[in-house]
Amino acid sequence: MIFESFFQDLRVGLRMLAHRPAFSLMAASSLALGIGLVATQFSLIDGVLLRGLPISGAQRLMHVARSGTDPGGSFTWQSVPYRDYLVLGERQTVFESLAGVNQLSLNLSGRGRIPSNHMGALCSANLLDVLGVQPMLGRWFTPEEDRPGRPLLIVLSHAVWQEEFGSDPGVLGQALNVNGEPGTVIGVMAPRFAFPVVEQVWTNLRAAPGDPRLRLVDRVEMVGKLKPGVTRDQARAELDMLAAGLAKMWPETNKGLDRMSVQKFALAYAGGGTQPLLYLMLAMTLFILALACVNVASMLLGRASQRTREFAVRAAVGAGRSRLIQQLLAEALLVAFIGAVGGLLLTMEGVRLLQYNLVEKMEVPSWFDFRVDQRVVGIAVLATFAAGFFAGIVPAWQASRIDLNAALKDDSRTAAGLGGSRLARWLVGAQIAFSTMLLVAACVLTLTIYQTRKANLRY
Numbered sequence: 001m002i003f004e005s006f007f008q009d010l011r012v013g014l015r016m017l018a019h020r021p022a023f024s025l026m027a028a029s030s031l032a033l034g035i036g037l038v039a040t041q042f043s044l045i046d047g048v049l050l051r052g053l054p055i056s057g058a059q060r061l062m063h064v065a066r067s068g069t070d071p072g073g074s075f076t077w078q079s080v081p082y083r084d085y086l087v088l089g090e091r092q093t094v095f096e097s098l099a100g101v102n103q104l105s106l107n108l109s110g111r112g113r114i115p116s117n118h119m120g121a122l123c124s125a126n127l128l129d130v131l132g133v134q135p136m137l138g139r140w141f142t143p144e145e146d147r148p149g150r151p152l153l154i155v156l157s158h159a160v161w162q163e164e165f166g167s168d169p170g171v172l173g174q175a176l177n178v179n180g181e182p183g184t185v186i187g188v189m190a191p192r193f194a195f196p197v198v199e200q201v202w203t204n205l206r207a208a209p210g211d212p213r214l215r216l217v218d219r220v221e222m223v224g225k226l227k228p229g230v231t232r233d234q235a236r237a238e239l240d241m242l243a244a245g246l247a248k249m250w251p252e253t254n255k256g257l258d259r260m261s262v263q264k265f266a267l268a269y270a271g272g273g274t275q276p277l278l279y280l281m282l283a284m285t286l287f288i289l290a291l292a293c294v295n296v297a298s299m300l301l302g303r304a305s306q307r308t309r310e311f312a313v314r315a316a317v318g319a320g321r322s323r324l325i326q327q328l329l330a331e332a333l334l335v336a337f338i339g340a341v342g343g344l345l346l347t348m349e350g351v352r353l354l355q356y357n358l359v360e361k362m363e364v365p366s367w368f369d370f371r372v373d374q375r376v377v378g379i380a381v382l383a384t385f386a387a388g389f390f391a392g393i394v395p396a397w398q399a400s401r402i403d404l405n406a407a408l409k410d411d412s413r414t415a416a417g418l419g420g421s422r423l424a425r426w427l428v429g430a431q432i433a434f435s436t437m438l439l440v441a442a443c444v445l446t447l448t449i450y451q452t453r454k455a456n457l458r459y
Helices: 002-019 021-050 082-091 127-131 158-165 232-249 265-270 274-305 308-316 321-360 374-399 404-409 411-419 422-451
Strands: 061-069 075-078 095-109 116-123 152-156 175-178 181-188 201-204 219-226 260-264
Touching: 002 021, 002 321, 021 265, 021 274, 021 321, 021 374, 061 095, 061 232, 061 265, 082 095, 082 219, 082 232, 095 127, 095 201, 127 219, 152 158, 152 175, 232 260, 260 265, 274 321, 274 374, 321 374
Parallel strands: 116 201, 152 181
Antiparallel strands: 061 075, 061 219, 061 260, 095 116, 095 175, 095 219, 152 201, 175 181
16 A cells, blocks of 8 residues: 555656656756766775775785884885795784785896886795686696796786787797796786786796795785684784794894784775775765755755645645655655666766776776676665655655645745745755865865875875
């Protein structure tokens, strides 16, 4: 019965909106802007901070480094000495394994080749086991090939294989020089794989256990996947204890360095100044949506003031107060869903611009992926219901309180009472308040961008 009456109200609402197309278009456009901005900003946050790498168990993948602070006092992380990596990898019990990565610029050269420069990384043999991926062509390094003194081995990205080797499967076994050192190509990774950020060439780290004191200057980042059931806090507590032991073992270099950073891998490269900036931008889009809701509520209240005789007649023939509220809420939800269609169109265009301007034109982690998926659509639907409810409940509540006798006798005076009521003045005040908050948020955003202008999404 309730659903039947609600669908009947929706049909009536559609007819009312069709009779006032200009009003409907203005109201829906206001909500479309707010819904579209919220959904687009969520897509940005989802792609940068929430979704993580496109691998199995991405939420358990952690970046491990030393805790530190930058000159401005903000939290940051520092790579660890090679010898610390060896000891931590052997003694830790909270990760399935810890892999080491050392990022650097690599020059590829060889007989008959034009030298080329690529971002690359020296990697431990267990890296792909940690990530749960495999090369598309050929293989990765073995633990035996990751020992000091073993020959240099090279794995290429799919992009480098296509652009510089013409997708030739015969590249396997080909001799190349990497920064002047002779090596052999043994594998090609799948398309779009780049790790840890935008690296395109990988070589064996050759960092097997031995006497770590022989390698004081080499530094690595660590990446590991937490064992099932182990929390990030538990992992950090164990690594802090191990780091404290290293500080006692090597006080000449590790004194005071007894704190470790353990964070989700995506946050290590997109946290810091980026994280509060993105959430501040989300707050701004929510302010815009709230302002749009207040604007539409004012429009609906003004429109309801012109329909007092209609409401009075409905009440006279038996429509209760709840039914009048349901009717106006149904109309507000219809406006919101029309706005949602426009909002999703804005979102698709916004996500396309994000993908093009950030991923394709800037040097950001390759696993940033902005798309309109079910999560983004879900946020848009949630924003639509919220916008429809909050834009409609105030005028619906006010309109349902009309004086039946006065409305039937003098429609114009009752309409004036609805349109010029204290509630209408409150809505105007709310518009001013949300506009002020939006202005303040914009100023804070500008200041935040100014303070983090030298930061980028990569570090």
